[in-house]
Amino acid sequence: MRIPEQIRRLSVVVLIIVAGLLLTRYLVPASLVKQRVYRAASVKREIAREVRYAGGSICINCHEEVNEQKKKGYHKTLACETCHGPSAKHTEDPSAVKPFAPRERKFCPLCHEYNPSRPTGFPQITATAHNPLKPCITCHNPHDPVPPQVPRECSACHAEIARTKALSRHALLECTTCHTAPPKHKQIPRSVRPTKPESREFCAKCHDKGSPQKTAPKVDAATHGERYLCWECHYPHMPGEA
Amino acid sequence: MDQDKRDLLKGLILFIPAGGVIGALAKAVAAPAAAAGKEASARPETPGYDPTNHYYGMGIEVGKCIGCNRCVEACKQENDVPREPFFFRTWVERYVIKKDRSVVVETVGLKKEKRKEVVDQEDTLRSFFIPKLCNHCANPPCVQVCPVDATWSTEDGAVLVDKNRCIGCRYCIQACPYGARYLHPETRTADKCTFCYHRVVKGLLPACVEVCPTQARIFGDLKSQASRLVRFERMNKIHVLKPDLNTQPKVYYSGLDGEVR
Numbered sequence: 001m002r003i004p005e006q007i008r009r010l011s012v013v014v015l016i017i018v019a020g021l022l023l024t025r026y027l028v029p030a031s032l033v034k035q036r037v038y039r040a041a042s043v044k045r046e047i048a049r050e051v052r053y054a055g056g057s058i059c060i061n062c063h064e065e066v067n068e069q070k071k072k073g074y075h076k077t078l079a080c081e082t083c084h085g086p087s088a089k090h091t092e093d094p095s096a097v098k099p100f101a102p103r104e105r106k107f108c109p110l111c112h113e114y115n116p117s118r119p120t121g122f123p124q125i126t127a128t129a130h131n132p133l134k135p136c137i138t139c140h141n142p143h144d145p146v147p148p149q150v151p152r153e154c155s156a157c158h159a160e161i162a163r164t165k166a167l168s169r170h171a172l173l174e175c176t177t178c179h180t181a182p183p184k185h186k187q188i189p190r191s192v193r194p195t196k197p198e199s200r201e202f203c204a205k206c207h208d209k210g211s212p213q214k215t216a217p218k219v220d221a222a223t224h225g226e227r228y229l230c231w232e233c234h235y236p237h238m239p240g241e242a
Numbered sequence: 243m244d245q246d247k248r249d250l251l252k253g254l255i256l257f258i259p260a261g262g263v264i265g266a267l268a269k270a271v272a273a274p275a276a277a278a279g280k281e282a283s284a285r286p287e288t289p290g291y292d293p294t295n296h297y298y299g300m301g302i303e304v305g306k307c308i309g310c311n312r313c314v315e316a317c318k319q320e321n322d323v324p325r326e327p328f329f330f331r332t333w334v335e336r337y338v339i340k341k342d343r344s345v346v347v348e349t350v351g352l353k354k355e356k357r358k359e360v361v362d363q364e365d366t367l368r369s370f371f372i373p374k375l376c377n378h379c380a381n382p383p384c385v386q387v388c389p390v391d392a393t394w395s396t397e398d399g400a401v402l403v404d405k406n407r408c409i410g411c412r413y414c415i416q417a418c419p420y421g422a423r424y425l426h427p428e429t430r431t432a433d434k435c436t437f438c439y440h441r442v443v444k445g446l447l448p449a450c451v452e453v454c455p456t457q458a459r460i461f462g463d464l465k466s467q468a469s470r471l472v473r474f475e476r477m478n479k480i481h482v483l484k485p486d487l488n489t490q491p492k493v494y495y496s497g498l499d500g501e502v503r
Binding site: 035038039041042043045046047048049050051052053055056075077078079081082085086110111115116117118119122 | 305306307308309310311312316319320321336337338366369370371391394396402404405406407436439440441443444446447449452453454455456457
């Protein structure tokens with residue numbers, strides 16, 4: 001029997017359509033067309049994403065001391081990872097992955113730099129005037145940041161000097177490094193006076209280029225402002241503001 | 243001739259499904275291996291987590307925000323948001339309202355120098371920071387416009403994007419009245435805040451809430467009477483952004499200034 005040409009051609013077309021239908025019906029994955037299926041897959045992918053911030057409660061398990069210190073201080077509302085950054089990897093393997101610790105000075109002003117848009121009452125400083133050369137953590141414990149104690153004794157009466165010095169580059173020098181104060185000075189201050197440095201050599205013992213003292217910046221005491229006393233040019237309680 | 247065609251058709255009929263079967267087999271073999279690799283390091287979902295028992299929202303106590311941008315930083319780290327400015331899932335705006343009632347709004351951290359500059363306080367009436375993010379609207383305009391059903395609201399109240407379906411047409415980005423979506427430059431798909439869905443279902447807080455130093459952000463479950471969010475809503479006068487659009491946002495602000503849009 002001979003099938004007419006038209007019928008054959010038509011049947012090819014029909015076949016292709018049927019094949020197309022079957023293909024879409026069986027081969028297109030359900031995850032492409034069935035809403036229930038592709039939604040579930042998408043939620044699953046979302047949930048499988050990596051957690052990088054471990055969350056505050058887990059740090060406490062191993063760092064009880066830090067937490068004890070922090071929870072009663074001014075930083076009690078800060079999460080560990082606000083400062084230490086994402087630490088989930090550290091919690092899984094503490095000795096292999098160390099969290100970052102923000103020791104540099106530029107970190108704390110992110111929150112504490114004066115900004116008129118900040119709520120009033122939030123403790124703010126002007127970093128350029130607040131002891132500009134030392135990292136904040138030399139004076140403030142990051143886990144319990146109280147303003148550091150200035151030696152109460154002398155500050156009780158010399159509050160202005162004590163405050164000035166506390167923010168200066170000489171902050172870490174005790175008053176008694178430079179003044180020998182007899183105990184009587186505190187009772188009858190005007191009659192019993194402490195000593196004051198008298199010569200250039202006094203300052204030179206830390207600042208001369210030959211001095212063994214390590215941290216003080218050095219000058220050549222023999223030539224540096226040689227005809228004057230050091231404090232005629234440098235205010236000793238706020239040096240650097242010469 | 244006839245025989246040829248029949249052979250060809252036969253071949254086709256066998257060949258195409260065979261390809262499908264082989265592909266499916268390959269997938270079936272590869273998938274569990276990949277999944278196993280992933281799950282080893284991932285934290286498990288809270289056991290028995292049932293999305294229908296939760297409905298999430300966020301509260302923002304404007305008076306507490308210090309504009310430190312830690313939330314933005316944490317969000318970028320947690321969610322692989324590109325480091326460059328202009329790509330945000332959450333961001334903080336600084337409002338300066340001048341005495342002549344003009345309002346200057348700038349996004350914190352966009353212009354480094356600008357942030358340092360102290361505003362002229364003489365003619366400033368008031369100034370404050372407003373954290374912003376996707377409002378996870380109960381009636382989300384972005385979902386309505388998606389032509390390929392790639393974005394939707396979960397039962398627990400998060401608006402998510404299916405990266406595999408998204409074709410990057412940007413309709414949703416246009417439709418969002420809050421500017422909360424952006425086109426991810428690498429995947430070329432729409433990206434947005436998920437309320438850190440991958441954390442929340444594991445009992446963790448969203449990254450931005452975790453790191454906020456002043457608890458200006460409050461995350462919680464609207465279906466739980468004891469949640470911090472519900473308490474926050476009870477104790478404060480609450481506003482939402484652009485209420486007139488009837489999007490029913492689920493980010494609730496307390497102490498919101500009338501000038502904020």
